[in-house]
Amino acid sequence: MSLFPEEPLDSAVGYFPGHLNQIINNGRWTLIRKLGWGSRSSCWLATDSEDPENIRAIKIYSASASKDSSSANERNILQKLRDSGILSNVPVTGDTFYEETEGRTHFCLVLHVLGPSILSLLDDSTESERYLPLHAVKQVVGAVLGVLCLLHKNNIIHGAVTPDNVLLPSFQQAHSIRDFMSNDPSNFGQNFAGREGRAYHVVKSQPMNTYGLKRDSPATDFASIQLDLSNYSHARIVSENTMLDAQSNFLPPEASIEGASIDTKADIWMLGCTIYTLLTGRELFENAPGMLSPEDFEKVLAAIRPDLSATKAMSRDDAKETASIIKVCLRLDPTDRPTASRLLGYRWVQSGMICSCGWCASNP
Template sequence: MSVKSSSSHSSSASSLIHGFPEEDLRQEGKDNPGYFPARLGQSLQGGRFCIIRKLGWGQYSSVWLAKDKKENQLLALKILTCESTQALQASGADQRSDELRMLQKIATAQPIHRGFKHNLKLHDSFEFRGPHGPHLCLVTDVLGHSVDYVRKLNDNGDLRLSMALTKRITKQVLYGLEYLHDVCGIVHTDIKHDNILFRLSDVDEVVAHELVAKPSVAYDAGSEVIVPVVPVVSQPLPLSLENTISPTQLEAVLADVGHSHWHDHHFQELIQPGALRSPEVILGYPWGTSADIWNLGCLVTELLIGFWLFEYSPNGDKWNAEEDHLARMTEALGTKFDASFLSKCKHSTNFFNSDGSWKHFTSHEEPTWLLEDLLANFSSVDLGKESVEAAGQFLRRCLRLIPEERAQARDLLEDPWLSDA
């Protein structure tokens, strides 16, 4: 499996006039929630951290590689936008995240636990003021590419992963979830491809090589354009100096608890990426750590077959997308929702009649295939019949419609399918 990366280091002047090539850094930019316009070589926290590379950015933050001069080590700085910083500091009903306290809990709760190393470690945090307002900066481990990057390495567009790699990722994510659920009391709620990252084989070695081979750069606006802020190119780090890397060398880390919730305190009730959303969330039934298990089951299936398990959509005025999603769950699992369970769900009357029949849905012209048929027909060529059956049995322990019936992370770690992972 190739692990090398490539980046484009140029941008036309017009793109800088009408919008920045990455996050919007314009002072009056309509899409700027208050990103910090960091510069290569810039120092933060009284000179302790020196920024040496931009690793990436997202809706709520940008991430930078920095040298910690105090501890003489390389770390990552996740600089939250002003809006995200304010949201994190809100209280009561206005609070939407508790990322800092969760990271502090993860870093200190039980470092000897087997799942500790499969979660992102917080080293420090600090606040500072930028041109748009205050920023919270989270200082963490340096990580490499995500599962999303790895699954897109095939030149032919095949998004499937091998059985061996899927098993390894699954087992390591379960270690991480066991720690979050049983030790920290955290429900992740956002387990997706780009939130599962891999550790670098040797951080110092990889960084030293990359800074020479592919120096950190900013975008070139052209001499005819004068910009008040110079945007920096995102240059993620490769996992290794080798052209290929064995699945047995990969160590997965569950990252980004920005959307996570405490098991006994939720900031909102609508959670999870839509395609990975658990039935109890749609139906208005109390959710907890088992929502992560459903989420994981959907994701693992996708890694094996190369596409979403549930591809749903509304059908005009006949039924909405959520009802379609629920119907496809029953098709993939070859079952139906229990009427006694539905009676305990706040939103069940939006989709079901009192006897448990569908309120609007009739039938699909192209129904979702049964889980085992999807695995047998679409999973990677290295899967034999026994492997497909074992994978299906594992996934059915994750994908139970009633959340209390799903296996917990610690139980799934003992599943026969993962015995050789």
């Protein structure tokens, strides 16, 4: 296990060794803040030398992910979304380029600026309070389903419908970004000893946490923001030999069966796991669900309603209906799971899809 406070820069995957004020893409972009990192990449805020008012997020893939299909896959999927007119609740791309550093090549994807994941709203919570209220989760589910309807219509599996891929919005205008950063300056980083005593410059992630949204914000506040379903490096076009490679304990059982048919219903399974996690602060499965015996799987399902009732996220009556929704998503046979469009019409989902006017919240 890596001891690095951020991405393990000494890993064989070859993360990008970035630092503040670093100039990349032949002088085009200057890195001014580290926004975050994941299993395949890190993300940086950058200013455009050709237009100081143009500030974007640049997703910089690790050297290994730049070599395999991950980076090209995300680029191609996002381009397909743009060509299909799908621009709402998904990352909007700009340029792409390759950056050479320390003898390694990194694929870079220019995106509009997004905020932290929805899980960031739980960062200040105690262990017993790690949950989102039901109204917030319903808003998340409605937004995600809206994207999945469009993806599935185009035979695209998102492949990683997990809480950390649901992102909050951020400022887009340069003056607003600069105002935010004046009150929350970027971290310049510090040296950290990796394997064999080599020093690495580690920069702390600082997402653009904006709009003042909090875990206990009212439903109208959640309704007034646009949530984005991000990370399309795991996405797949439905085919006979589709394989998924996201976090294994969120993947559906069919992903563990060699030669099994995998289609868009995989996203529905992952959505069920995501609903549970957002409401309880815990992951439903410890390991890949496909490895569970039928008896153990039934035990997991039986515990969902009591787990939900034990939280402060909802009433006991709500826990019954919410558990039913999760179980509908977790049907073992993919053909028994509802489509995204059908699930979007369920009363549980519709009751949470209010606008920001306030009237809907008081007159469901």
